[in-house]
Structures are given as C-alpha cells and as structure tokens.
Amino acid sequence: MGDQVLRYEDLVKRRNDLKRTLDRVVPVVLSLGVFFGVTVLAALLFDVVTTGYDRLNLNLITEYPSANPAEAGMRSAVLGTIVTVGLSALICIPLSIASAIYLVEYAGGRRWAEVLRYNIANLAGVPSVVFGIVGLGFLVYGLGLGRSVIAGAFTLAILTLPYVTVTCVEAIKTVPEDLKFGAYALGATRLQVVKSIILPRALPMMLTGGILGISRAIGEAAPILIISGLLFIREDPVSLLSRFTVIPLQLFNWISRPLPAFQELSAAAIIVLLLILLALNSAAIYLRYRLYRRLEAT
Amino acid sequence: MGYLSSEQFLRSVKRRRAQDKLFMVVVLAATLVSTLALIVIFVTLSVESVSFFTRVSVIEFLTGTKWTVLFADKHFGVLPLLNATLMTSLIAIAVAGPAGIAAAVYLSEYASQRFRNFMKPVIETLSGVPTVVYGYFALYFVTPNFLRAFWEDLSIHNALAVGLMIGVLTLPIVVSISDDAMKAVPYDLRLAAYSLGSRKIDVVFRVVLPAALSGVVASIVLAFARAMGETMIAAIAGGFRPVLSFNLGESMQTMTSYLAQVATGDAPHGTIEYQSLFAVGLLLLVITATLNFIGLKVIRRWEIRY
Numbered sequence A: 001m002g003d004q005v006l007r008y009e010d011l012v013k014r015r016n017d018l019k020r021t022l023d024r025v026v027p028v029v030l031s032l033g034v035f036f037g038v039t040v041l042a043a044l045l046f047d048v049v050t051t052g053y054d055r056l057n058l059n060l061i062t063e064y065p066s067a068n069p070a071e072a073g074m075r076s077a078v079l080g081t082i083v084t085v086g087l088s089a090l091i092c093i094p095l096s097i098a099s100a101i102y103l104v105e106y107a108g109g110r111r112w113a114e115v116l117r118y119n120i121a122n123l124a125g126v127p128s129v130v131f132g133i134v135g136l137g138f139l140v141y142g143l144g145l146g147r148s149v150i151a152g153a154f155t156l157a158i159l160t161l162p163y164v165t166v167t168c169v170e171a172i173k174t175v176p177e178d179l180k181f182g183a184y185a186l187g188a189t190r191l192q193v194v195k196s197i198i199l200p201r202a203l204p205m206m207l208t209g210g211i212l213g214i215s216r217a218i219g220e221a222a223p224i225l226i227i228s229g230l231l232f233i234r235e236d237p238v239s240l241l242s243r244f245t246v247i248p249l250q251l252f253n254w255i256s257r258p259l260p261a262f263q264e265l266s267a268a269a270i271i272v273l274l275l276i277l278l279a280l281n282s283a284a285i286y287l288r289y290r291l292y293r294r295l296e297a298t
Numbered sequence B: 001m002g003y004l005s006s007e008q009f010l011r012s013v014k015r016r017r018a019q020d021k022l023f024m025v026v027v028l029a030a031t032l033v034s035t036l037a038l039i040v041i042f043v044t045l046s047v048e049s050v051s052f053f054t055r056v057s058v059i060e061f062l063t064g065t066k067w068t069v070l071f072a073d074k075h076f077g078v079l080p081l082l083n084a085t086l087m088t089s090l091i092a093i094a095v096a097g098p099a100g101i102a103a104a105v106y107l108s109e110y111a112s113q114r115f116r117n118f119m120k121p122v123i124e125t126l127s128g129v130p131t132v133v134y135g136y137f138a139l140y141f142v143t144p145n146f147l148r149a150f151w152e153d154l155s156i157h158n159a160l161a162v163g164l165m166i167g168v169l170t171l172p173i174v175v176s177i178s179d180d181a182m183k184a185v186p187y188d189l190r191l192a193a194y195s196l197g198s199r200k201i202d203v204v205f206r207v208v209l210p211a212a213l214s215g216v217v218a219s220i221v222l223a224f225a226r227a228m229g230e231t232m233i234a235a236i237a238g239g240f241r242p243v244l245s246f247n248l249g250e251s252m253q254t255m256t257s258y259l260a261q262v263a264t265g266d267a268p269h270g271t272i273e274y275q276s277l278f279a280v281g282l283l284l285l286v287i288t289a290t291l292n293f294i295g296l297k298v299i300r301r302w303e304i305r306y
Helices: A002-055 A076-104 A111-125 A128-142 A151-172 A177-185 A191-221 A220-229 A247-255 A261-295 B007-054 B059-062 B079-110 B113-130 B130-152 B158-184 B187-195 B200-211 B213-229 B231-239 B255-264 B274-304
Strands: none
Touching: A002 A261, A002 B079, A002 B113, A002 B130, A002 B158, A002 B200, A076 A111, A076 A151, A076 A191, A076 A247, A076 B007, A111 A151, A111 B007, A111 B274, A128 A151, A128 A220, A128 B007, A128 B213, A128 B231, A128 B255, A128 B274, A151 A191, A151 A220, A151 B007, A177 A191, A191 A247, A191 B007, A191 B113, A220 A247, A220 B231, A220 B255, A247 A261, A247 B130, A261 B079, A261 B213, B007 B274, B079 B113, B079 B158, B079 B200, B079 B213, B079 B255, B079 B274, B113 B158, B130 B158, B130 B231, B158 B213, B158 B231, B187 B200, B200 B213, B213 B255, B213 B274, B231 B255, B255 B274
C-alpha cells in the first residue's frame, strides 16, 4: 500500500516537473513565430538598403526609364502612381464613406444589410489580379477606355473599396449612440444626424482608413500590369486617357532584367517606394493619435 | 429668431424629410457599387470564358496536363498551372500556419501588453509591403543567399522561394484572425481551468486553443485563398515555365504568373491567348471564392458562439 502511494506521488511529481519545464520552454518556442516575422522584415530591409543605397539619388525620380541602368529613372512611374492612385482615392473614399453611412445608419440590422455586407466581404476576397482582368475586359475594351489612367484608377478604386468601407463602418460605430439618440429625440432627420453628429466625429478615422487604402493601392502591381501591359513609357501621363505605368510595375520591369546594375536600381526604387508608404502610414498613425487626444479632451 | 407658423414648420419638416430621402438614395447607390462590381466581375469573366470554351473543351481544360497556349502547338490543359498554384500555396501555409499560430498564441496568451502593442503593428507591416518587393527579395536574396546554402543546384526561379515569401506575406492574416479568436474566448473559461489547478500550458492548449479552433482554422483557409491569388511574387521568382512537376526546386508557372506573362506580352483582343486570361481568371476566382465562403462561414459561426 505504502509503495503504491509512493509510486503514485512519483508519477505526479514527474508529471509536474514535465509541465513546469513545458511552461518555461513553450512560450520561448511560440515567440519564435513572432521573431520569424520580424527577422524576415529586418533582413529584407537590410538587404534592400545595402544594395540600393549607393544608387539612391534624385535622378531616380526625375529621369525617364532607359535601357542604360546608370541613367534610368522612374519619372513616368512616379507621376503615373500619383495620378492613378490619387484619382482612385477620389473615387473610393467618398463611395466608402457613403456606403458606410448607409450600412450603419439606414440599413440597420436587416437582412438586406447582411446581404450588402456579405457582398463587400466577398469583394475583399477577390484576388487583385482578377480585378485587373475584369478591368481589361470591361473598362479597357468593353467601355472603350483603352489602357488608360482612368481605367487603372477605376480598377484600383474598386479594389480598395471594401477595405476602406470596413474602416468607415468601424469609424461610425465609434460615435457614441447617446449623441445620435439625443439628436433623433430632438426630431433630427438622419441626414442631420449624419452631418452634425457622425461626420465631425468619425471623419478623422475614416480618413485614416482612406490613407491605408491609398497605401495599398500604391503597392499593387498585378492589376496595373494586366491593364497597362509591360511598357517602356517615356512620357508623363497628361490626360485621363494617357497610357501609364506605376512604381511597382516599373520595379517589376527592372527586377526582371538580369544585369546586376538593374538589381541595384530596383533596390533603390524599392527604398523610394517603401519611404512613400512609410510616410503615408505615419500620417495615418498621427491622424489616429490626434483623434484619440481630441476624444480624450472631450 | 422669429417663431415659425405651424404652416412654415410643416413645410420645413417636409423639406427636411425630402432631403433625407434624397440622401438615402445617394448613399444606397454608393453601397450598391460593391454589389454591381461583383456582378460585373462575374459577368465579364463568364462572357469571355464562354468564348474560350467554344474553342477549347472544358474537359481538355480541366484534365489536360500540357499548357502551351503561348506556343505555336497549343495545348490547353490547366493542370500544370493549378498544380504550381497549389504547391506554392501549400508551402506558404506550411510557413504561415505554424509560425502564425505560434505567434498568435504567444501574443494573445503570454506576451505583456506592451510587447503585444508594439509587435502587432510590426507583424501587420508584413502584409503592407508591396508584393513586388517580396518578389525581389525571393529572387535576389532568399534563393541565392539562403536556400542555395542547403540546396546547391536549386534553380534561380523556383517554387520554394515563391512559397516561402507568400507565407511571409500571409503570416499577418493567420496571426490577426487567430489572435482575435483567442482573445474572444471568455476569460471565465481560463479562470475556471486555473481554479481546477491547471497549469498555464494546459489552460492555453487544452482550453483556449480548442475553444478558438474554428477561428484558427478559418484564418488558415483565408490565408490559403490569399496565397492562391498572389501574383507578383510568383511572376518574379517562380518563372514562366508551365510544367507539371512536384519538384519544389524547379521553376514552375502558377495560374497567376501565367496571367502576368500574358500581360507582359502581346495578346490582342479576341485572340485565344486573350480569352485564356478570363478562363484561368474565372477558375482562380471560383476556387478562392469557395475558400473565402468556407472561411467566412466558419468565422461567423464562431462569432455567434461567443
């Protein structure tokens, strides 16, 4: 009897020891998952900066692309990105804000709203390259817009629409219900509530979402590749119907060339692209910070 | 400041109501753009695919093992492309799944609030990096400097590097959805387990993780769908060789990188090459939409539970 008790206690002790060790080891193993991501990001940045730093100069954005890597720049791509993405933001952000207002304030929790929300979630799941193909078939050839800035801008706008709409919905949901109900109780129409209660409070967060949508659109190469083709464009996009290229597409062109000089050029262009995205994201974070400060003050 | 007569008041109410109605119509129209876009996507892909399938049999498309649409002797079997897409996506999930779930468990259950607040945006950054940049990194760093250290005769364009980088790209999807799922497990469940004498390890792996399992599974399914649709990494680092192969060290063309290749060349409107874009695109959309449907359904079920 005594032996059995002892053995049982042994078993419990061994089990406890094992669990104690596991309790120490497992978190370390799990944290490797986090550090894996961080390490890849760090290695990527390090590699890009060391390869591209020497090639980084103003010519990169003031010169047109050239077969000679020492002279090549991406002026047409930078302008193409500004025009195309800027235009897509002008289309996407108002649409997103309006959709979010309808979804939260008008459609409520009805089945109809569920259907609309589901459609938006589905749109977010469509691969970006498919947007390009449909843009080619529907906008470029179907509507006859040609391989133009406007076709690219519409495609990017629809591509980013679901993301920006979702943040706008979140933004509206942060507005305190009491304020809305108070206004309704005073007899305000929904339009008045939207104008005087919701928009002033939700707009900064909506714009944050808009900026994040823009930075997503800036990084997209696949849909623009399908719409615009892989061209050597040595002129500025001057009209909505101009042919165009964007920074990631110019990058694809340079990365695909085997000469080492083009690799350095690509790395330098990647630095520029990442700096633009960093600036945009910092702006979004700053906006969010300002917003929190203001909300805390009230 | 004067008082309104009741007539003036009624008129102003009517005007405001009319404005409200008009505004509703405007915002409703904006909301319908998303639905309209889905319809346009489906119709455009279908119409051109129908023209494609009047020239190529569906059976040949789905079962053929040779894809040589851009050559003189044309074969239209999509299996090589589909196989390459599945291979690269499976590698991606083999990376993003374990690493992402581990990171999510760590951030949700072990990390301090400060570490968590700092790390979550850093991980999110991985999905904000443009995919051409990952393509560059795969082609000029991962393959020559890292993979070739273990695998000397690795082809410069290969499926392995593509899969690895897509894995890094989809890591944040797994982390953020799994983390949400675990954070949604009620705290009482953890307390109850502790009060029964459980150690942390048991609480995490026998209580929290099983309770959050459907969210974790959904994160994997959604990441897989995202991986299948990734284009630029495959186009840059995977090469344009449509071969039906299971050798990860070989260059192979995914569905998406075929689409990219057609776009880099010249495929005039109405040719079979042009129409093949839509057929491949439709197949890709059907697969990813099915996966997304399953993923969203699982997420919704789990949202109802808690």
